Amino acid sequence: MRVVVVGAGLGGLTLAHGLRRAGVDVVVYERDGALGRQQGVSLHIDDRGASALRACLPPAHAAMVEATMGGPREQTLTLSDRDGELTVTGTRSSDGMAGRARPGRQVHRPLLRAVLLTELDDVVRFGAEFTRFEQRADGTVRVWFADGRTDTADVLVGADGVGSAVRRQYLPDVRVVDVGRRMIMGATPLRAVAGTGLPGLIGDSPASAHVRGTMMALGVLRFTQPPVAARRQWLSALHRSAVAEIEDYVMWAVPTTQERLGSAAVWRLAKELTMDLPSALRLVVAEAWPDVTVPLRVGVIPPMPAWPASPVTVIGDAIHLAPGFGGNLAMQDARHLCEALVEAYRGRFDLLDAIGAYEDTMRRNSFTPAAAKANT
Template identity: 60%
Template sequence: MKVIVVGAGVGGLTLAQGLRREGIEVRVYERDGPQRRRQGVSLHLDDRGMTALSACLPPAHLKMAQAAMGRQRDRTQVLSEVAGELTVVRSEPLNGGAGGVRAGRQVDRPLLRAVLLHGLEDAVRFGAPFTRFETRANGTVRVYFGDGSVDTADALIGADGVGSAVRRQLLPQVRVIDTGKRMLMGAAPLATVADTVLLTRIGDNATSAQVRGRIVVLGVLRFTEPPVTARDRWLPDLHAAAVTGAEDYVMWAMPVTPDQLGSADSPHSVWHRARSLARGLPAPLLDVIDGAWPHATVALRIGMIPPTPAWPAGPVTVIGDAIHAAPGFGGNLAMRDAYRLRDALARTARGQEDLVAAIGAVEHDMRSDNHAVKPVSAAQHRSASHSRWHE
């Protein structure tokens, strides 16, 4: 059995690792180059994502992935100014109530992605944008890519995000809705706030500062173990800048309007726009944005996909942001989709279940998730994952 995965994000790579552990041939095609994915520096990993990683990754990879995470985050809180001081004015548990955010851990996205890519070097092809697929009479799928390559497999999985090119052909009736929301995101070295009251106020909580008419979402990532030390123990041949350059940091995000964002697009221009919009904020918040890494600053537009009616199952499907309306924790749903699909495809490879029936059952579960999702508010946290798409 052979599977083609389009998209080398956390969902696609979790699936690829899981399939390889099951002895299933897998090929991953990614539109961008190895270093060109701009999705923000961190995401919030809850029990769904952690369960998927535990099931799909080899033991050493899992240990290294855990080293990419910070401490447990059990609460969400709101800061405001009280008598001129940033003060916690509301605190609530992250219990996942009504489809909301669950407790979990902040994880460094570049480092997690480096771990997920490790061992798949021979299976991942970068700079190969998907263009179209054809289902063949014998049930296989022929897939065409923008670099001129063609490949054939038993199943094609679109893990290519909210702007999924696979979904556009498979489900042309599904359209992404632009919510009109934009998000500026970045990170600053933890030393930027080490001597301020802000670090004490944030702790390990998902925090939203609502002051002077603006919202700044904050999250501290203190690695549970130095990534280089963990690498030397678990994956000594993982040679990636995401490991050697890792340091503790504070993630920040600012919701803005399209007019406020303007034409800013490159990391440096987005960082300068964020600094401009932050003027007038209390000094500790301004210091975080002024001290941010310009290269890690991104502007994301938030897209939603309405719940999708059932469609006929086949050898082509989509997972993660390509089908879920889940700004705020889409990475966890993508990894859970990958885990479910890994199991379904493994049963098919063992002759225990028909391929189309297995994929159809996973799609049913994904649609059920889609109807149950509650959008995340800025007051909770947007340090999870966000949507950027190209139409």
């Protein structure tokens, strides 16, 4: 069985590891170069993402990710200004109910991606932009790339994110709906705000400060094991540059609007939006790394009714969006699709039945109530 995966993101790379470990011939085509693009600094990984990584990755890779995660995040704190002092005024448990996060831990996103790419040199082809596919009479799929390359596979997986070109051709009725929400996200070295008392106040928990009508979300990533030592212990094949110069940091987000984003440099706007907040929070923004301060647009994909299974399928943001936990769903999809394809590879399941079973599970798990509302 030959599987072509389009997109070397969280889902595509998790899937590639799982398939390769089971002996399946898999190749990943990625539009970007090896360095990729900035896509946020940290990710909250919950039980779904963590168990997918454990199931699909070689044990040393999974151990490297686990060792470098931040501490457990089991509740979200509410912070307010009491008599001029930033204070915890409430806690909400992270139980996954009613849109709340599930318990989890933070990972440094560029480090996770570097771990996912480790020992996949013979699997991932960079600079290969997928353009179209054709399903052939013999059941295989022919795939074309912008530079004229082609490939032929038994299964084509669109793991190419929110703008998925595979989905556009395969499921043209799927719409991506911009819900109009905008955020600015950034990160700040922990040492720069160590004297404010803020890191001690929030510990490892995500926090949401509400002061004089302004909201700011915050979280601290303190690497449980320093990445340099973890690389030495768990995954020496990981490129040295992936762990060099990484330090503990605060990640933060503030809401804004499209109009305001259009008119100002992102970091300067973040400083304007937070100027009425207490000094500790203003310092977080003022001391941020400017090059990782980025705007974020929030969208949803309204759930599609079921479609007949074929040798073409999709995972992750290509088919559903979940602000704040889309990466967990992408990795969970990768795990479920991997398990289904391996069953077919070992002759225990018909290939199309296996893909259909994966798609049923994916629709059940990942088509969120929030996305369904966008259909009404």
